[in-house]
Amino acid sequence: MEIIYSLRTLEFILLGLSEDPELQLILFALFLLIYMLTVLGNVLIILAISSDSHLHSPMYFFLYNLSLSDMGFSSTTIPKMLINLHAHNRSITYAECLTQVSFFFLFGGMDSLLLAVMAYDRWVAICHPLYYQVILSPCLCRCLVIVSLFISLVSSQVHCLLVSQLTFCINVEIPHFFCDVPELVKLACSNTTISDIVIFLLGIILGFLPASGIFYSYYKITSSIFRVPSLLGKYKAFSTCGSHLSVVCLFYGTGIGVYLSSTVSSSSRESMVASVMYTMVVPMMNPFIYSLRNRDIKKALWKIVRQIT
Numbered sequence: 001m002e003i004i005y006s007l008r009t010l011e012f013i014l015l016g017l018s019e020d021p022e023l024q025l026i027l028f029a030l031f032l033l034i035y036m037l038t039v040l041g042n043v044l045i046i047l048a049i050s051s052d053s054h055l056h057s058p059m060y061f062f063l064y065n066l067s068l069s070d071m072g073f074s075s076t077t078i079p080k081m082l083i084n085l086h087a088h089n090r091s092i093t094y095a096e097c098l099t100q101v102s103f104f105f106l107f108g109g110m111d112s113l114l115l116a117v118m119a120y121d122r123w124v125a126i127c128h129p130l131y132y133q134v135i136l137s138p139c140l141c142r143c144l145v146i147v148s149l150f151i152s153l154v155s156s157q158v159h160c161l162l163v164s165q166l167t168f169c170i171n172v173e174i175p176h177f178f179c180d181v182p183e184l185v186k187l188a189c190s191n192t193t194i195s196d197i198v199i200f201l202l203g204i205i206l207g208f209l210p211a212s213g214i215f216y217s218y219y220k221i222t223s224s225i226f227r228v229p230s231l232l233g234k235y236k237a238f239s240t241c242g243s244h245l246s247v248v249c250l251f252y253g254t255g256i257g258v259y260l261s262s263t264v265s266s267s268s269r270e271s272m273v274a275s276v277m278y279t280m281v282v283p284m285m286n287p288f289i290y291s292l293r294n295r296d297i298k299k300a301l302w303k304i305v306r307q308i309t
């Protein structure tokens with residue numbers, strides 16, 4: 001007969017990427033470096049945008065919020081993973097797991113929706129340049145961020161509620177490095193049909209719909225660029241959205257990889273590797289992509305460096 005744990009005393013075991021002590025030491029150093037670079041890079045982007053009046057435009061306003069979201073997204077999983085690797089203790093309490101689920105979908109949803117909003121920003125800038133400031137007014141920009149935050153918050157709380165309604169038995173080992181909802185659903189003893197349906201619908205809202213909006217925006221952008229007569233004009237138009245397109249490919253490419261690997265393969269190893277990419281590597285890469293490909297950001301960062309030194 002299966003033993004059902006009390007929620008007050010329930011603890012999960014995060015199996016993580018490896019049980020080898022020597023490899024765990026290497027992973028600790030690697031993920032600590034990734035986390036430090038993520039925080040440092042995104043903080044510099046935030047400081048650059050805040051301190052330079054030339055960067056007070058809709059595009060950089062959305063980038064500012066994306067950097068905040070990226071830091072929150074990384075902070076949801078990496079610190080707990082570092083603590084477990086350092087202490088050689090892979091447990092996570094029920095309350096900590098629910099908190100992690102909540103913040104994971106809050107910041108993950110924000111990332112997805114903000115990337116869609118930034119695609120809309122590039123569409124307006126390239127296809128309707130004369131009306132850019134009129135269409136993307138400060139009020140609309142704030143509303144778009146607030147709506148993105150609200151949708152992500154609702155999604156995170158629904159996911160948290162779904163997990164809280166699950167009943168867990170004696171097997172509480174999670175083959176992951178964080179409380180991944182699909183893995184939690186697999187461990188549940190209760191009926192998970194409703195949870196599966198709701199998770200699928202939320203995945204459409206936070207994944208498919210923003211991705212479709214991005215695809216449509218770039219379809220219109222590409223059509224507009226092809227109508228530009230000169231090659232130099234085409235290059236300048238497309239270069240304004242090159243950084244965003246790179247981030248989109250990284251985020252959605254690795255995110256889709258997680259779900260494809262979990263569908264095609266029964267092993268959780270491939271899913272974990274893909275999860276490392278979009279939960280750790282992508283938030284770390286975003287500041288570098290935007291700073292290296294953007295002259296205005298580089299100028300603002302050099303001003304900050306000169307002030308510090």
